[in-house]
Amino acid sequence: MRLVGLTGGIASGKSTVSRHLESEGLPVVDADKVARVAMDKNTWGWKRVVAVFGEGILREDGEVDRARLGEIIFNDPAKRGLLNRAIQPCISLGLLYEVFKHWIQGTAVVIMDIPLLIEMKMNYLTHPVVVVWVDRATQEARLTKRDNSTIEQARARIDSQLPLDKKRDLADYVIDNSGSLEDTILQIQKLKTLITAPPTWKELAFSRFGVAAILTAAVALVLRLR
């Protein structure tokens, strides 16, 4: 199975790219969605977050107050580190579960839309690593517009991630989303051709048929050698 890592900075356009790929029939695992489920009331993640931030972080209905938590962690690196340590193991497990479901179904290509792919060192598990890049001024403008936030709030969020230029340096494929949507769609089409190319031997070996074949061969070998 081919796991394509799709990452970038906040509001650089990851969802725009993944939505387009999904509309063309490619399955997408969205880490922001997985992270939300991982923090639902009374889950393991919720308990870990409440253990760190206290019950004061909850709304009246018992769910985590995301706006308040965001205000805290995007303005305080130490608190952000605490949240990351509490919730990221739960996110990783959630992502693993999503990948496993696709693996069982025999899906050939899965787009892993993970904002913190490189920060969480998951880039080593995906190939190719695709970085959706924008210039800083465009990123700030799009983020303030989308979230209806101030420039200070937008900058705090942008600066809480690895600089986008560094992510671009670590990419196997870069989508420059600073221009028009049409421009980006052309780049997505080229990416689609690349990632839907026939599987490599390594990918075949890790497919469910590959693993079944290797296990069968191993069992046969062990039985012969006895």
Ligand SMILES: CC(C)(COP(=O)(O)OP(=O)(O)OC[C@H]1O[C@@H](n2cnc3c(N)ncnc32)[C@H](O)[C@@H]1O)[C@@H](O)C(=O)NCCC(=O)NCCS
């Ligand atoms: C702090 C929270 C509650 C704020 O929620 P909110 O609904 O306002 O934002 P949302 O979840 O939609 O995230 C928006 C974007 O913020 C960025 N972001 C989220 N968490 C982090 C983080 N810990 N560090 C840096 N950037 C982050 C991502 O680019 C993400 O796409 C939420 O982002 C969260 O639970 N973060 C921790 C989980 C996490 O690491 N998520 C990223 C998935 S890999």
Ligand SMILES: Nc1ncnc2c1ncn2[C@@H]1O[C@H](COP(=O)(O)OP(=O)(O)OP(=O)(O)O)[C@@H](O)[C@H]1O
């Ligand atoms: N090429 C483009 N031209 C104009 N607007 C764009 C373009 N690409 C994305 N946008 C807009 O910029 C905003 C951010 O895009 P998007 O939500 O896809 O980013 P993201 O990287 O998924 O963000 P997040 O990290 O918060 O999940 C959205 O409002 C989107 O409509």
